[in-house]
Amino acid sequence: MSATITWLVESMDCYPTAEGQTNVVFTIHWRCNGAQDNQSTSIYGTVGVTYKAGTSYTPYAQLTQAQVLQWVWDNGVDKTLTETAIQTQLNNLVNPPVVTPSLPWVQS
Numbered sequence: 001m002s003a004t005i006t007w008l009v010e011s012m013d014c015y016p017t018a019e020g021q022t023n024v025v026f027t028i029h030w031r032c033n034g035a036q037d038n039q040s041t042s043i044y045g046t047v048g049v050t051y052k053a054g055t056s057y058t059p060y061a062q063l064t065q066a067q068v069l070q071w072v073w074d075n076g077v078d079k080t081l082t083e084t085a086i087q088t089q090l091n092n093l094v095n096p097p098v099v100t101p102s103l104p105w106v107q108s
Contacts, residue, residue: 003034003090005083009068010044014060019053023060026050030072034086039093043082047075 013027026048033042049071051057058067073079 003036003087005086006033007031007069007072007079008033009065009072012063012068019051021051021057021059024051025060025063025068025071028068028072030069030077032082032086034083034090036087036090037094039090041086041089041093043086045077047072047077049075 008031010029010031012025012029014023014025016022018024018026027046028049029044029046031042031044034040
């Protein structure tokens with residue numbers, strides 16, 4: 001079975017003004033969540049972005065999560081690798097590769 005994967009933008013740090021624009025995003029705080037077989041895990045990270053004067057600019061109030069997540073992936077966060085890591089973590093929770101049973105001579 002494969003995991004249900006959800007990407008989220010948790011917050012964005014902005015310069016109040018930069019390059020003639022207001023609320024210019026420079027850091028995106030993101031999280032990738034995974035759930036499978038009553039187990040869950042997540043990976044959190046941040047990524048820096050840079051606005052350059054003269055390039056396309058979307059006002060802060062008009063940004064969408066889909067657009068900002070694309071910035072995350074375009075600026076160094078490997079979507080496939082992150083989702084693979086989530087799936088691996090979940091697989092290890094569902095079917096642990098290492099277990100530590102009680103010692104056979106100790107009464108529980």
